[in-house]
Amino acid sequence: MGDLLNDFSPGLFVVQTILLLLLIVLMVKFAWKPIMNSLNEREEGIQGALDAAEKAKREMQNLQASNEKLLQEARLERESMLKEAREMKLKMIEDAKAEAQAEAGKLVANAQVAIENEKKAAIAELKTQVASLSIEIAEKVVREELSNKDKQMKLVESMLGEATLN
Amino acid sequence: MKVAKQTFKFYTLVVMLFASFFAMAGNTTEIGEDKEGQVDTKEKVDAYISHHLKDSHDFSLFSYTNDAGERKHVGFPLPVIIWTSNGLVTFMSSEFHHNDNGEVIVEKDGLKFAKIHSKIYELEAGAEAVSFDEEHHATNAHKVLDFSITKSVVGILLIGLLMFIWFAGLARQYKTKQVPTGFGRVLEPLVLYVRDEIARPNIGEKHYRKFTGYLLTVFFFIWILNLLGLTPFGFYVTGQLAVTACLAIFTLIIYTANGNKDYWMHMLWMPGVPVLIRPVLAIIEIAGAFLIKPFSLLVRLFANITAGHTVVMALIAIMFVMKDSLGVVGATGLSFLLSVLIMLIEFLVAFLQAYIFTMLSALFIGMAVAEHDHDHAHDEHGHEVPDAEDVRGDFI
Numbered sequence: 001m002g003d004l005l006n007d008f009s010p011g012l013f014v015v016q017t018i019l020l021l022l023l024i025v026l027m028v029k030f031a032w033k034p035i036m037n038s039l040n041e042r043e044e045g046i047q048g049a050l051d052a053a054e055k056a057k058r059e060m061q062n063l064q065a066s067n068e069k070l071l072q073e074a075r076l077e078r079e080s081m082l083k084e085a086r087e088m089k090l091k092m093i094e095d096a097k098a099e100a101q102a103e104a105g106k107l108v109a110n111a112q113v114a115i116e117n118e119k120k121a122a123i124a125e126l127k128t129q130v131a132s133l134s135i136e137i138a139e140k141v142v143r144e145e146l147s148n149k150d151k152q153m154k155l156v157e158s159m160l161g162e163a164t165l166n
Numbered sequence: 167m168k169v170a171k172q173t174f175k176f177y178t179l180v181v182m183l184f185a186s187f188f189a190m191a192g193n194t195t196e197i198g199e200d201k202e203g204q205v206d207t208k209e210k211v212d213a214y215i216s217h218h219l220k221d222s223h224d225f226s227l228f229s230y231t232n233d234a235g236e237r238k239h240v241g242f243p244l245p246v247i248i249w250t251s252n253g254l255v256t257f258m259s260s261e262f263h264h265n266d267n268g269e270v271i272v273e274k275d276g277l278k279f280a281k282i283h284s285k286i287y288e289l290e291a292g293a294e295a296v297s298f299d300e301e302h303h304a305t306n307a308h309k310v311l312d313f314s315i316t317k318s319v320v321g322i323l324l325i326g327l328l329m330f331i332w333f334a335g336l337a338r339q340y341k342t343k344q345v346p347t348g349f350g351r352v353l354e355p356l357v358l359y360v361r362d363e364i365a366r367p368n369i370g371e372k373h374y375r376k377f378t379g380y381l382l383t384v385f386f387f388i389w390i391l392n393l394l395g396l397t398p399f400g401f402y403v404t405g406q407l408a409v410t411a412c413l414a415i416f417t418l419i420i421y422t423a424n425g426n427k428d429y430w431m432h433m434l435w436m437p438g439v440p441v442l443i444r445p446v447l448a449i450i451e452i453a454g455a456f457l458i459k460p461f462s463l464l465v466r467l468f469a470n471i472t473a474g475h476t477v478v479m480a481l482i483a484i485m486f487v488m489k490d491s492l493g494v495v496g497a498t499g500l501s502f503l504l505s506v507l508i509m510l511i512e513f514l515v516a517f518l519q520a521y522i523f524t525m526l527s528a529l530f531i532g533m534a535v536a537e538h539d540h541d542h543a544h545d546e547h548g549h550e551v552p553d554a555e556d557v558r559g560d561f562i
Contacts, residue, residue, distance in 0.1 A: 004407060007219075007220060007407060008407045008408055008411070009221060009285075009312060009406070009407075009408045010311060010312075010408070011248075011249075011311050011312035011313045011314065011408075012221060012312070012316065012318060012319070012406060012408035012409065013408035013409075013411060013412055014311075014313065015313055015319055015322075016318075016319075016322060016406075016408055016409050016412040017412050017415075019319070019322050019323065019326060020322075020383075020387070020412060020413070020416060022326075023326045023329070023330075023383060023387065024379065024380055024383045024416075026330055027329065027330065027333060027379065027382070027383045028379035028380075028383070030330065030333075030334045030337060031329075031330065031333035031334045031336065031337045032333070032378065032379040032382050032383070033337075033379065034337035034338075034340060034341075035333065035336055035337045035340065035357060036361070036375070036378060036379075038337070038340030038341075039340075039354075039357070039358065039361075042340075042344055045344070
């Protein structure tokens with residue numbers, strides 16, 4: 001122990017204290033602080049990147065899910081649109097048919113009316129012709145009848161006979 | 167290119183191991199009591215080891231005896247800065263001519279100085295040479311306050327500079343890129359290790375940021391200096407009591423300055439125990455906080471490193487001491503094998519001691535800043551539910 005105390009050098013102690021203090025101050029200022037800051041920054045950066053990746057993954061999944069949903073919706077919409085179109089087509093055909101029928105009916109009716117009118121006109125004509133023919137015939141007959149005196153007398157007499165005075 | 171680089175690194179490691187072995191072996195012949203300066207007996211080995219475990223005023227690489235029988239030292243002198251009765255005096259350590267037992271007297275500013283066992287003594291006025299009593303204590307000289315740039319100070323400066331270059335470089339790298347390249351890639355996991363395995367679990371998520379800088383500095387300071395101690399340069403910084411004491415006192419100051427109300431409360435007036443026992447506990451707690459904790463820190467590091475250096479040098483000394491009984495080849499082989507194995511263990515110890523010192527510092531700081539919540543941590547039987555903080559407290 002005495003030897004140890006004898007070996008203890010107060011001068012070296014002072015020198016070491018000064019140097020160590022200096023070393024600590026310099027190292028902290030120029031080495032440890034920047035190193036620690038950079039390491040922390042880097043660790044935070046890595047953590048941040050991992051978090052971001054995780055978030056991106058989750059977002060991707062969400063996106064995929066929403067895509068799926070969108071697709072489903074589109075499919076449904078297409079289906080309904082097709083259905084609607086089919087219905088519309090049927091309706092149009094139906095309408096067209098009905099219209100055509102109505103038109104045809106109308107045409108037939110018009111035709112009937114026209115035929116009726118023609119018929120009536122024809123009958124009227126026939127009537128006038130028959131009348132004029134009858135008159136002609138009657139005229140001819142009368143002329144014939146009245147061409148000799150006997151006959152005229154006979155007729156007057158017959159008529160007079162028939163037209164008995166009441 | 168990559169393979170070549172790795173091979174190069176591997177060889178560097180191997181060369182370092184071998185070099186430290188031979189250099190330490192070489193060092194063994196550096197200082198001796200006799201004129202040849204060879205260390206080849208048990209007593210000289212003991213003397214050499216105890217000499218090495220002291221701080222040194224010059225930086226010697228190796229020494230040899232030349233053809234003329236003169237002892238030559240290769241290395242470079244370091245400046246001596248001492249506070250004497252005449253104020254500050256400086257000169258180069260080469261003026262002592264590697265003498266370490268007070269024979270060479272250096273005269274500066276009208277004062278005479280001698281170096282005895284790596285300590286510089288100022289001779290009293292009128293004295294021409296150092297005289298010793300029976301216990302080999304100088305009688306007419308006294309020690310001076312020695313601020314010299316000793317070998318340890320060189321080591322501290324070197325490692326401080328190295329740490330600054332490395333880690334400030336690493337800090338600069340982060341300005342331009344997220345992941346460091348080159349040597350920074352080696353340093354980054356070490357920094358993260360200290361932060362995540364030492365600071366964060368021991369101090370707690372809330373406060374650890376404030377103390378990470380100190381813990382990192384201390385961890386790398388001790389570890390690199392321990393490793394440097396294993397190189398052939400023979401730095402022995404973390405085995406200097408002054409250095410470990412300084413480190414321990416820094417930790418003491420930090421946890422004392424940052425202690426919260428709970429910490430002081432538990433130290434001075436322990437809640438939950440009979441009032442009569444409280445003063446006794448307070449004495450124990452105060453002794454624990456101000457003496458035992460820092461003392462354990464400083465002694466643990468000092469003792470481990472001293473033991474390691476002693477064992478390595480003792481094993482190397484086998485080469486000389488057992489030359490007669492085992493023969494040159496046998497003694498060298500045994501010494502080589504054992505010291506390489508112990509060197510490998512010392513590599514582990516170098517890290518371990520840095521880790522333990524930092525870990526315990528973190529723990530002590532953690533205990534000082536821990537927030538206790540005794541009020542709502544009870545289960546239905548009224549017993550306290552142990553939380554992490556308490557378990558940590560009990561563990562110490």
